[in-house]
Amino acid sequence: MKRVKEYRTLFAAEPNSTLKELKTSYRNLVKEWHPDKFQADDEKAKEAELMGRKVIDAYHFLVSIAPETKAKNLDEYTKTITESGVADFQHKGVLLEVTFVDGTTYEYFGVPKTIYIKMCQSDKLVRFCKRNIFNSYLYRKSKKSLQEA
Numbered sequence: 513m514k515r516v517k518e519y520r521t522l523f524a525a526e527p528n529s530t531l532k533e534l535k536t537s538y539r540n541l542v543k544e545w546h547p548d549k550f551q552a553d554d555e556k557a558k559e560a561e562l563m564g565r566k567v568i569d570a571y572h573f574l575v576s577i578a579p580e581t582k583a584k585n586l587d588e589y590t591k592t593i594t595e596s597g598v599a600d601f602q603h604k605g606v607l608l609e610v611t612f613v614d615g616t617t618y619e620y621f622g623v624p625k626t627i628y629i630k631m632c633q634s635d636k637l638v639r640f641c642k643r644n645i646f647n648s649y650l651y652r653k654s655k656k657s658l659q660e661a
Contacts (some may be wrong), residue, residue, distance in 0.1 A: 516577070516621055516650065519570035531580050536580045537617040538571040585653065592616050598637050603628040608645065609654065617655035620645055 520527070522535040545564050550557040575581055582589075582616075596612040608623040608631075627644060634640035 514574070519574055522567070522570050523574060525574060528579055529574070531575060531578055533569065534574050534578060538567065541567045557611040573652075576630045576651060582651075589618075589651075589653070592618075593642065598641060601631070608649075610641070610645075611655075615655075616653065618651050619654045622649050 519525075520529075523534060523541070525534060525537060537659045539634065542564065545567060547557060547560045547564060550560050586598075589610065589635040592612055592614060596614040596616070598610055599613045600611040603623065603625065606622050606624060608628060609617060611617045623645065631637065631640055631645070
């Protein structure tokens with residue numbers, strides 16, 4: 513959640529910001545922090561390069577959790593959580609990363625350690641996740657499905 517808040521602050525974005533608003537903020541930030549605006553030996557040039565990377569990362573992240581993106585991918589997400597079992601999961605801080613049998617990986621933000629512990633202790637993992645995680649926390653698709661050769 514810290515990352516979500518940090519990126520939203522950088523973009524001055526609300527949780528329900530549209531893709532068009534994000535794109536406008538992105539363009540303005542890129543113009544402001546573009547490395548070509550600064551001399552190569554200028555101290556601000558390095559800062560601009562780092563900020564440029566941060567702005568690009570933040571934009572891609574915010575687009576992936578935007579309501580429009582989630583609505584567009586809702587059918588795929590619903591199919592994954594209903595038809596594919598959980599293959600693996602990891603908890604880092606308040607981030608839960610769930611990899612499904614079909615190879616798709618989703619990140620769930622703000623999942624407390626207590627919920628993770630209950631998840632680990634659950635004898636019916638998928639049922640627990642459907643009831644307590646899949647539609648309860650902010651999520652985004654983090655890795656594409658594995659391609660078969």
